[in-house]
Amino acid sequence: MRLFKALEKDxxxxxxxxxxxxxxxxxxEFLELCQEAANRFKQEKGYMELRIYRDTDRxxxxxxxxxxxxxxSIGHHLRGDTFSVLKVGANVLVxx
Numbered sequence: 001m002r003l004f005k006a007l008e009k010d011x012x013x014x015x016x017x018x019x020x021x022x023x024x025x026x027x028x029e030f031l032e033l034c035q036e037a038a039n040r041f042k043q044e045k046g047y048m049e050l051r052i053y054r055d056t057d058r059x060x061x062x063x064x065x066x067x068x069x070x071x072x073s074i075g076h077h078l079r080g081d082t083f084s085v086l087k088v089g090a091n092v093l094v095x096x
Contacts, residue, residue, distance in 0.1 A: 013048065014068045016078070018090075024060050026093040033089045034064065040082040041066070046073025 022030045031052070038050040048067040055061035068074050077083055 014071045014074055015065055016074060017066075018064045020062045020064065020090055020094060021058075022060050022062060022090075022093050027060070030062070030090065030093045033086065033093070037082055037086040041077070044073065044077055044080065044082075046070040047077065 020030075034050065034052055041047045041050060046069040048069055051065040051067070053063040053065070055063075066077070068077060
């Protein structure tokens with residue numbers, strides 16, 4: 001996981017990225033899990049959005065980028081219940 005600051009449209013955003021390789025039979029379940037998590041993240045202070053990128057050459061590889069309005073929001077977010085559920089769920093769906 002990488003944490004970084006980004007400048008987007010004259011605003012400083014704080015974000016992190018997670019790289020995941022999902023079992024090819026579980027892509028749909030993974031995307032549903034991400035959508036459910038994004039909907040729950042919206043309740044968190046400072047949360048802005050979750051972006052999901054899929055590798056065009058390796059369709060099982062994803063990068064999740066979460067954008068936060070405040071730097072201190074990242075720590076709270078990463079220790080939260082919803083992020084824990086996303087981590088556990090993603091671990092079930094990854095290639096082993």
